[in-house]
Structure formats: C-alpha cells, structure tokens
Amino acid sequence: MxxxxxxxxxxxxxxxxxxxxxxxxxxxxxxxxxxxxxxxxxxxxxxxxxxxxxxxxxxxxDPGTVRQQDQVIQSYVDHLLAAGVPGGLGREALKRWADRHQISLPGGSTPMAEVVKRVKAARQESELS
Structure with missing residues (x-):
C-alpha cells in the first residue's frame, strides 16, 4: 500500500x-x-x-472500479444460468456443479458469496414467473 x-x-x-x-x-x-x-x-x-x-x-x-467488479460477478451468474444451474445450491454445491460443467468461478469468498446470492435470486424469480 x-x-x-x-x-x-x-x-x-x-x-x-x-x-x-x-x-x-x-x-x-x-x-x-x-x-x-x-x-x-x-x-x-x-x-x-x-x-x-x-x-x-x-x-x-474510481467509481468505475465498482461497476467493473459488479459486471464481472454478473458475467459469472449469467454463465451459470445459461448452463442451467439448478436453484437452491449453496457455495460448495455450486462449486462442485460448476466443476462438473467446467465453468470457472471467482476464487475469493466475498465475490463467490455474491454469485451464490444472485444465482439463488434469479432462480427464485424465474420460478415465480
């Protein structure tokens, strides 16, 4: 620093x-x-x-940094949803599912938690529709 x-x-x-x-x-x-x-x-x-x-x-x-990080996380979510990830998976289950489908995920716990949260929200929203 x-x-x-x-x-x-x-x-x-x-x-x-x-x-x-x-x-x-x-x-x-x-x-x-x-x-x-x-x-x-x-x-x-x-x-x-x-x-x-x-x-x-x-x-x-730079506020662009926050937007960039948000876009990167959303790209992981979009990729998982397009691949048909099932709803309700926690962090470890989602990692295993992604490994089986050869999808890379972020390594850090904070971005991974955000990916899990957004995937769950997207799946819940699609089930309500």
Missing part, C-alpha cells in the same frame, strides 16, 4: 483527512479487477489527534 496524496482541513478543532492510497493485489484481495487499485480513505480526527469512532471510511477512487 502506497500513499499517493493527502489533504486535510480543520473546522472547530476537528480535522477532516482524505488520503489517496494505491493497493497492489495481495492474498487479501478478491482477485477481481486490476492488479493495482486506488482507494480514498476519509476520516475525522478529534482535537487530540486520534481518529473519531465511526468517522473513517474507505471508497474506491
């Missing part, structure tokens, strides 16, 4: 800080998206210089 920029302003003894950082892909990232991504960390510090509880957040510097 590398800090690329930082801005701050102070009002009524509260410092608001925005730090731009670049993160390289590591084992903690999902595997979806670019190898390097930019994040803006925004937070507020109290008069003593400590971060205020609940006042720090991280967001992608």
């Amino acid at each position: 590398t800090r690329t920029d930082e801005t701050s302003s102070t009002e009524n003894g509260i410092e608001t800080v925005a730090t731009s950082i670049r993160m390289k892909r590591t084992h903690t990232r999902t595997g979806i998206g670019r190898d390097v991504m930019s994040i803006v960390r925004r937070g507020r510090k109290g008069p003593e210089g400590f971060w205020l509880p609940g006042q720090t957040r991280h967001e992608p510097a």
Whole structure:
C-alpha cells in the first residue's frame, strides 16, 4: 500500500483527512479487477489527534472500479444460468456443479458469496414467473 496524496482541513478543532492510497493485489484481495487499485480513505480526527469512532471510511477512487467488479460477478451468474444451474445450491454445491460443467468461478469468498446470492435470486424469480 502506497500513499499517493493527502489533504486535510480543520473546522472547530476537528480535522477532516482524505488520503489517496494505491493497493497492489495481495492474498487479501478478491482477485477481481486490476492488479493495482486506488482507494480514498476519509476520516475525522478529534482535537487530540486520534481518529473519531465511526468517522473513517474507505471508497474506491474510481467509481468505475465498482461497476467493473459488479459486471464481472454478473458475467459469472449469467454463465451459470445459461448452463442451467439448478436453484437452491449453496457455495460448495455450486462449486462442485460448476466443476462438473467446467465453468470457472471467482476464487475469493466475498465475490463467490455474491454469485451464490444472485444465482439463488434469479432462480427464485424465474420460478415465480
């Protein structure tokens, strides 16, 4: 992680800080998206210089990153639905089904959970129609 920029302003003894950082892909990232991504960390510090509880957040510097990740996850879902994946499968059952049908799935647990959630929702919606 590398800090690329930082801005701050102070009002009524509260410092608001925005730090731009670049993160390289590591084992903690999902595997979806670019190898390097930019994040803006925004937070507020109290008069003593400590971060205020609940006042720090991280967001992608480029909203396109979120859209790109969403599109990648949706492409997995679309592929599974087109291949006829049955409804009601949990994560491990879905992985086994995809392996048998030679369909690749995301490696990270967070994107995989989103794939499972969307597949279940799509199957439930199609059953109601």
